[in-house]
Amino acid sequence: MASFPRQWDDGTTDGPDHHVHWYDERTAIIRQSLRTNFEGPFIYLLLGSERALLLDTGTGHTDLRAVVDELLEGRDLELVVAHTHGHGDHVGGDAQFDAVVGRSAADVAEYFGITSWPEQLVQFDLGERVLDVIPIPGHHPAHVAFYDRETRLLLTGDSLYPGRLYVFDWPAFRQSVERLAGFVAAGNPVELVLGTHIEMTRQPGVDFDLGADRHPGEHELQLDPAVLTELAEVLSEAGPEPRRIVRDHFIVYPVETPTRETSHTQGAVQAD
Template sequence: MSFPDHWDDGTQHHVHWYDERTAILRQPLRTNFEAPFLYLLLGRDRALLLDTGTGHIPLRPLVEQLAGDRELVVAHTHGHGDHVGGDGEFDSVVGRSVEDVAEYFGIDWPHGSGTIDLGERIVDIIPIPGHQGADIALYDRATRLLLTGDSLYPGRLYVKDWAAYRDSIRRLAAFVADGNSVEWVLGAHIEMTNEPGRDYEMGADEHPAEHVLQLRPGVLAELAGVLAAAGDQPVRIERSDFIVYPV
């Protein structure tokens, strides 16, 4: 189980196998400054693709090659354009609304949780609205990876609904503390440099000295703590690995 030393900025997705059943795909910066990360989790029977990127480069042929003959489920961390842009390539995707997500995964939104069984691989689905209305985090029991989309990553954490976001991060931290140990927290972007607290300019299409993708679980606890201390009024918060950015 490993991460690359750097992410290639070519013309096609950089595919990194975290282990033999977990692929991390990054869309290159040169195709779109968002450079989102996508995740492909392989079970015995089904494969789960999390997010489809901006749609600027083909995705389906690559995913089908990686997933083999498994049934493919395409879902999203949330419904913003840089995460759903490739949806049109696929025959079927999980809907983007709160109602669609809750129904598909069997979630009592937002305080419950759901699961998806890929075949000898169970993934927990936790609602975490705040960045956008239908945000989810995924906890893979097999690898103990926590996939957090745009709600936590090395970068600017844009918060639309402050109260919902604070509650979501509190609940997510409680989920981890309640016996669901996390090896790494993996988000959907990198916007920080490897200099603590320093981010790239918005829209930057080059990322010299980039922060690593993976965050230790303590960063989630740190985020929950600073949000709790901040109180009810939205406020910008700068830390080494993230910047809370109310919008």
């Protein structure tokens, strides 16, 4: 039975560095505590019959490896460590792992067998669990989304989550969201959209301050697939000029002058 915790670790109380939740028997969602870093990223561990896919390694301020080892204990699975995208708060723990898929679009394309980036969608089989890999550059040049046919979850990384959607390449982002919405419209049913941060409060259209490391009254992680449709629509209406768009569940947040490659908030806030 798929489920979510009543409330994720929102940084307001003491607890371990990671909040681990089994969504179902083969899907673990790990939230790095906001106390360890204000980004508080979500990390996904998907288990197949042959492989386990770890999506992202967090900011690197915690011992994620120990958590993953414990979750995989007693299971005879090859661990594949890959990323939704290569920003610092998603690759920070890479060094803790023996082998990690590269961070550039070329690396990602090569690993998953994408020969025509970013138009081509490919499948990645964990063993009796097939994922569709969908290139969606715009927030980051090597960003990919994953659709899990088993759970019908769409993992959208930093390209769609309840928070500030930092757009570094406006034309690419618009095309990517259109591609993603097209994938769903083409008959791939989505139960829920899951991203990698929460920055919205439960109040429609209201976000937490930049860099806030406590999130009392945090928005849920999961988004209804209608929110993807909504994002595609507002981007289509917005046209070619980047502009900020505030909606109930997300804020489109163009970033004009990226200065560093350290964080998903680069250029918008002085991230660590």
